[in-house]
Every structure is written in C-alpha cells, then in structure tokens.
Amino acid sequence: MDRRNSDLKDSWKQRHGALGNTRRSVLYKNFPEFLNNYIHASHVKFVLNQLPRSPRHVLDLGCGYGRISAEIQNVHPSAKLQGVELCDEFAEQFRRDLGDCASATIQEYVPTEQFDVILFVTVLMYVAPDEVAVNLARYWDALAPGGRLIVIEPCDNALIWLRKKTKARNISPTGGSLVHYFASDELGSHLDRLSGSRIIRKENFGLFPLLGVPRLHCGFSVEKAAHS
C-alpha cells in the first residue's frame, strides 16, 4: 500500500474510533443528524432507482460499514453483496451484516467475477487524480454487459468554495485531508470515455430538495451496452 493510502487508512481508523459505524462517520461529521439523514435518503433513492429490476451481484467499492449496501439488501434480499474497504473496522462490520468484504484498497483489489452493479459512493474522491481513470476502466471491465455503474462523488460546490476562500482545513466534507474535489465536467468526461458507456441519469444532490443547491454531490448512473 502506498503512503497516500496508508495515511488515509490511519485517518479512517481514527474517524471510526471517534464516530463508529454511523452516518456521521461516512457523511458530514459537522452536520446535524437530520441533514445527514436527508443526504443519506437522497443517495439511497438515487441508487435504488438506478438498479436493474433484480440485481444479482453488487460490488460496493469503498463501502464503509455498508450504509448503501444495507439499503440494497433491504429491498433486494437475494442480491449477493461484495464490499471492498480500506478501513478494517468498517470492513468487519460489512462482513458481519452484509456479505464478503475485502480489506483492501480499490487500487489493489482484483475482481475475479462479473457484477451487474458496481458502486463508487464518495470514494473516488480519495483516489489520486491520476489514478481515477485507470481504476474506473479496470472496474468497468468487471461490469457485466447491460450492467450499471453508479457513482456519487462531490463535485465543485459551495462548501469547497468556502474552504478555498477561507483556507479552512476542517471544512473537508468527510474527513481525511487527501480529498479530490471533481470539477463540474470531470467525472462525466471520465465516464463518457468508458467503452460502450451511456450516462442514463445525472443528478445533483443539494440541501434544498428539487433545486439541488448548494450542490454537495453529483450522481451518475452509467449503463454498459449489452454487446460491447
């Protein structure tokens, strides 16, 4: 594991020690509970709406303790869930509740099966910018034809603007200092370049329902052509 990921691993261990397996731990540590619950609900609605009718095999990359996978399991109990997670404590919780989880970085993990759903939810933001495209392409190869890649990551937003203006280090959205904020078109262009990809839904997640502002995250649902 490289230095960047080993620093991240330490900071997620500390964060888990302080906040446990909670939404605050994997969403916004400085937000009140009702706001994190609201953000959680909007992520879950997006993900559930974008799943195939009967998902069979779901790969949740940087799954945390299973915030999103648990909701998938509630609605689709027969779906097989596979997590990949850097923080051992989160990975253990995922294994206890939901299914297999590799204690590994997404850069190290090598998928040996095909999945009909692959999730990146607020994890690409921790990957070095020059490693994003190669890892998206690697996991795209593990997506079955006709499958769905679902990505939710922070894009340029008001909190980031504030952070840059004030140079405040503690406005980092989810903890850890090594975060990459995607420029508004950056993620979409990465996803467009995947072979046989079609972005079928893009949504901004903001604090005000319907308006999507101030923007916190962007969600993408990408379909892989059935014959690519």
Ligand SMILES: C[S@@+](CC[C@H](N)C(=O)[O-])C[C@H]1O[C@@H](n2cnc3c(N)ncnc32)[C@H](O)[C@@H]1O
């Ligand atoms: C903001 S949390 C999101 C967790 C989960 N996806 C969710 O939405 O609830 C980011 C997670 O990614 C994990 N993570 C960060 N970098 C990673 C990497 N390179 N490989 C695997 N997991 C990573 C962290 O340990 C943390 O659990």
